[in-house]
Amino acid sequence: MADILIRPAQPGDGAAMSAYVSRLVAEKLDTILLNHEISPEEEDAVIARFAADDRSVFLLAFDADRVVGMLDIRGHDHPAKRHWGSFGMSVDRDWRGRGVGRRLLERGIEIARGWPGYCRLELGVTPWNTGAIALYESLSFVHEGIKRKGINLRGAPEDDLLMALVW
Numbered sequence: 001m002a003d004i005l006i007r008p009a010q011p012g013d014g015a016a017m018s019a020y021v022s023r024l025v026a027e028k029l030d031t032i033l034l035n036h037e038i039s040p041e042e043e044d045a046v047i048a049r050f051a052a053d054d055r056s057v058f059l060l061a062f063d064a065d066r067v068v069g070m071l072d073i074r075g076h077d078h079p080a081k082r083h084w085g086s087f088g089m090s091v092d093r094d095w096r097g098r099g100v101g102r103r104l105l106e107r108g109i110e111i112a113r114g115w116p117g118y119c120r121l122e123l124g125v126t127p128w129n130t131g132a133i134a135l136y137e138s139l140s141f142v143h144e145g146i147k148r149k150g151i152n153l154r155g156a157p158e159d160d161l162l163m164a165l166v167w
């Protein structure tokens with residue numbers, strides 16, 4: 001894959017993140033919850049929030065100075081849940097199917113495995129997002145359950161799939 005750089009978001013990335021999110025939101029995907037634009041200033045605040053949390057990370061994939069993928073792992077503050085986190089991810093339309101998502105997730109897992117005591121990553125994924133499910137399965141995520149009528153992204157409540165990786 002040509003020169004895709006993957007690294008945690010840093011101060012100054014807000015504008016590139018905002019532009020990426022605008023392209024993503026314009027697609028009106030029926031597989032993600034993000035449905036509104038985020039300003040560069042708001043993204044800068046997100047970067048600062050993630051940087052201050054030692055059990056969360058916001059990873060970006062760059063094609064030169066253009067953000068082409070995102071993966072954010074959000075940990076928990078509560079002592080009973082500090083050993084796991086939830087994540088979400090996406091890749092720019094032009095880059096899908098070219099290995100960026102796999103690299104992002106592999107890096108995210110590697111980072112999370114380095115956090116002391118951390119042993120679980122989970123996410124909700126729409127059952128019709130078969131490409132994403134194949135990616136998660138290929139990295140040993142398992143189907144843990146169905147959240148019945150847990151998501152409404154296509155005009156009516158539908159079942160959502162819960163997947164997780166533990167180690």
Ligand SMILES: CC(C)(COP(=O)(O)OP(=O)(O)OC[C@H]1O[C@@H](n2cnc3c(N)ncnc32)[C@H](O)[C@@H]1OP(=O)(O)O)[C@@H](O)C(=O)NCCC(=O)NCCS
Pocket residue numbers: 029031032089090091092095096097098099100101102103123124125126129130131132134135136138
């Ligand atoms: C899901 C998503 C993040 C995957 O990223 P990607 O860069 O396209 O994925 P990759 O090219 O790294 O593919 C990794 C694996 O995913 C699976 N996969 C990806 N796209 C697929 C498709 N259209 N059909 C079947 N499998 C697919 C394959 O198992 C693939 O394995 P391979 O590496 O052996 O080919 C990306 O398609 C995306 O942004 N989709 C829209 C937003 C979204 O749905 N996010 C996930 C919400 S849970």
